[in-house]
Amino acid sequence: MGEGEEGEEMRRRVREVGEMAKKAMEVGGSSYVNMTVLIEDVKGYVKENVVIEDVKGYVKENHVVVGNGL
Secondary structure, eight states: OOOHHHHHHHHHHHHHHHHHHHHHHSTTSHHHHHHHHHHHHHHHHHHHHHHHHHHHHHHHHTTOOOTTOO
16 A cells, blocks of 8 residues: 555555444344345245245145146
């Protein structure tokens, strides 16, 4: 980085951004919350699709007629 006032300003800004990043990753921080929401969405998607596949498998294995049977 540069020297003098410009370099000091850049170092100050880097420290500031670093602190903001640390806070975002702490429990309750924006990154933590966003990652938690993503994980919960994926878990729900996987659970939902596993259940659907289980039902499809059961229907197929047990020759269950779904709907009007046409």
